[in-house]
Amino acid sequence: MKRFDFVIIGSGIAGLSLALKAARHGTVAIVTKGARAESNTRYAQGGIACVTSAEDSFELHVADTLDAGAGLCDEDVVRSIVTDGPARIRELIEAGVHFDERELEQGASVAELDLGREGGHSRRRILHSRDVTGREIEEALLRAVGVNPEIVMLENHIAIDLITLRKLGHVSADRCLGVYVLDEASGNVLTLRSDRIVLASGGCGKVYLYTTNPAVATGDGLAMAWRAGARIANMEFIQFHPTCLYHPDAGSFLVSEAVRGEGARLIDAKGLQFMAKYDPRLELAPRDIVARAIDAEMKRTGAKCVYLDISHKPAEFVRSRFPNIYETCLKYGIDITRDPIPVVPAAHYQCGGVLTDANGSSSLAGLSAIGEVACTGLHGANRLASNSLLEAVVLAHRCCEILAAQSVPSESAWPVELPEWVSSEMHDVDELVVIYHNWDEIRRLMWDYVGIVRTTKRLQRAATRLRNLQSEIQEFYWNFKITTDLLELRNLATVAGLIVDCALLRKESRGLHFTLDYPGTNERFRRNTIVQLN
Numbered sequence: 132m133k134r135f136d137f138v139i140i141g142s143g144i145a146g147l148s149l150a151l152k153a154a155r156h157g158t159v160a161i162v163t164k165g166a167r168a169e170s171n172t173r174y175a176q177g178g179i180a181c182v183t184s185a186e187d188s189f190e191l192h193v194a195d196t197l198d199a200g201a202g203l204c205d206e207d208v209v210r211s212i213v214t215d216g217p218a219r220i221r222e223l224i225e226a227g228v229h230f231d232e233r234e235l236e237q238g239a240s241v242a243e244l245d246l247g248r249e250g251g252h253s254r255r256r257i258l259h260s261r262d263v264t265g266r267e268i269e270e271a272l273l274r275a276v277g278v279n280p281e282i283v284m285l286e287n288h289i290a291i292d293l294i295t296l297r298k299l300g301h302v303s304a305d306r307c308l309g310v311y312v313l314d315e316a317s318g319n320v321l322t323l324r325s326d327r328i329v330l331a332s333g334g335c336g337k338v339y340l341y342t343t344n345p346a347v348a349t350g351d352g353l354a355m356a357w358r359a360g361a362r363i364a365n366m367e368f369i370q371f372h373p374t375c376l377y378h379p380d381a382g383s384f385l386v387s388e389a390v391r392g393e394g395a396r397l398i399d400a401k402g403l404q405f406m407a408k409y410d411p412r413l414e415l416a417p418r419d420i421v422a423r424a425i426d427a428e429m430k431r432t433g434a435k436c437v438y439l440d441i442s443h444k445p446a447e448f449v450r451s452r453f454p455n456i457y458e459t460c461l462k463y464g465i466d467i468t469r470d471p472i473p474v475v476p477a478a479h480y481q482c483g484g485v486l487t488d489a490n491g492s493s494s495l496a497g498l499s500a501i502g503e504v505a506c507t508g509l510h511g512a513n514r515l516a517s518n519s520l521l522e523a524v525v526l527a528h529r530c531c532e533i534l535a536a537q538s539v540p541s542e543s544a545w546p547v548e549l550p551e552w553v554s555s556e557m558h559d560v561d562e563l564v565v566i567y568h569n570w571d572e573i574r575r576l577m578w579d580y581v582g583i584v585r586t587t588k589r590l591q592r593a594a595t596r597l598r599n600l601q602s603e604i605q606e607f608y609w610n611f612k613i614t615t616d617l618l619e620l621r622n623l624a625t626v627a628g629l630i631v632d633c634a635l636l637r638k639e640s641r642g643l644h645f646t647l648d649y650p651g652t653n654e655r656f657r658r659n660t661i662v663q664l665n
């Protein structure tokens with residue numbers, strides 16, 4: 132058993148930002164299941180929303196966030212995160228993040244930041260580093276973490292489960308005490324003990340067949356928190372990004388909303404713009420509206436995709452503002468300075484998550500959650516573009532302040548030593564095919580039955596099938612030696628179940644949850660959907 136003052140699960144923007152601050156107060160372990168840079172953060176394109184210009188204001192950013200959130204945001208949380216933004220941005224810049232600047236105007240001596248625009252924003256307020264903002268942030272934070280002697284990085288280590296008092300047999304109180312972690316290389320399971328366990332484990336895009344998320348986004352942190360008895364909220368609100376490149380060899384490559392922010396138009400196969408039928412804000416309506424409009428157009432015309440066209444803008448501007456998108460599309464034979472880009476919606480972001488307060492504290496003592504895994508109340512029923520990176524840095528800061536100031540209860544209340552992991556040594560290679568089959572089945576089932584447009588019947592069908600899959604997977608978990616694949620599959624099945632459960636509880640359409648059986652909003656459901664394992 133190893134002890135640390137802080138154990139952080141995840142090395143995206145949330146985990147790394149927290150680690151750098153926590154290291155001023157004690158020893159820190161970062162557990163990350165792949166290579167250290169692999170995370171949703173690394174792929175973020177558009178940028179980070181923050182009020183920095185004289186034409187903008189905190190109140191406008193608050194209003195845009197509340198509008199996108201469709202009545203479910205916590206206004207106090209929104210206001211506090213938005214107002215804390217500039218201080219956290221300054222820290223990112225001090226850590227070495229470079230945001231693009233505008234060309235100096237005549238007579239000006241200080242360059243201003245170049246601000247992008249995205250759907251739902253009434254002003255230009257997105258700080259960015261060309262179209263690879265996430266990579267720029269991730270690399271700068273990793274450089275800083277790499278030279279910090281207080282921080283131990285456990286790469287290729289996957290967190291399996293949280294250790295709680297309740298799981299150890301205590302009935303009168305509960306608290307998170309540590310976490311079991313599988314070292315992929317050796318197959319050994321480590322026991323990490325800490326009074327401050329923080330989930331910064333990102334989202335769950337991989338639960339859907341088509342997603343913008345990388346392979347690590349399997350909802351592990353959420354599933355662990357659920358099994359540990361923490362409260363989970365609003366998992367029905369899965370955000371589908373409207374414009375993912377549609378090409379058989381492209382995997383899931385995002386075409387940033389910033390492209391629409393610079394004037395790109397959505398058109399059908401005949402070259403006709405269609406957004407006017409759906410929202411007066413056209414291509415810059417909030418994401419839920421644009422994704423549903425594309426879905427409706429594809430269903431109406433039977434087309435496999437729609438197109439995003441920025442070819443009317445000067446080629447040099449397009450190439451320099453979106454170099455990554457330009458190069459990637461060119462690899463697939465699409466010159467975006469001349470050709471429209473084939474696009475489809477894909478699962479992108481979980482707006483719900485582990486329910487926390489405005490400092491990242493979950494309902495389980497000793498456990499915090501920050502970044503995409505958490506549900507703070509900022510996003511409500513639909514996240515405003517580029518508010519996610521902002522939330523992650525703001526919450527990392529607050530979480531550190533709170534944890535560093537907390538007095539840790541006396542250890543006599545619970546065991547100091549935690550039991551070692553007991554592993555099953557059986558391993559039947561023949562059965563691996565079942566793991567891959569179940570994995571594919573969950574992702575397809577979620578895409579077909581729990582997608583952009585839902586019905587109660589389809590949700591119920593998904594619930595029944597998921598229950599069977601969950602018990603099959605649970606049997607594997609107990610009877611075979613654990614691997615990363617098996618752990619991820621178990622977590623995917625849990626998260627899929629939670630999305631369906633939450634969706635069935637919401638008998639209305641709001642934000643990202645749209646069901647044909649209840650097509651309107653209903654005031655009775657203007658509240659969070661909260662679920663918890665008994």
Ligand code: FAD
Pocket residue numbers: 140141142143144145146162163164165167168169170171172173174175176177178179180264265288289290291331332333334343344345347348351352385479480501502503504516517518519520521523
């Ligand atoms: P992540 O960056 O996803 O990091 C999670 C970490 O946890 C990873 O290191 C992962 O390996 C690790 N992990 C997970 N499970 C385990 C486990 N069991 N054990 C150990 N480690 C584990 N948002 C914006 O605001 N602006 C944008 O422009 C933007 N663009 C995006 C573009 C794309 C293509 C994608 C996919 C997302 C984008 N988002 C954007 C969303 C944003 O990138 C994410 O919400 C944000 O980066 C999440 O940060 P995080 O630190 O919470 O999680």
Ligand code: SIN
Pocket residue numbers: 175176177178386387388389515516517518519
């Ligand atoms: C994008 O660049 O379109 C993604 C922005 C986001 O998800 O916030």
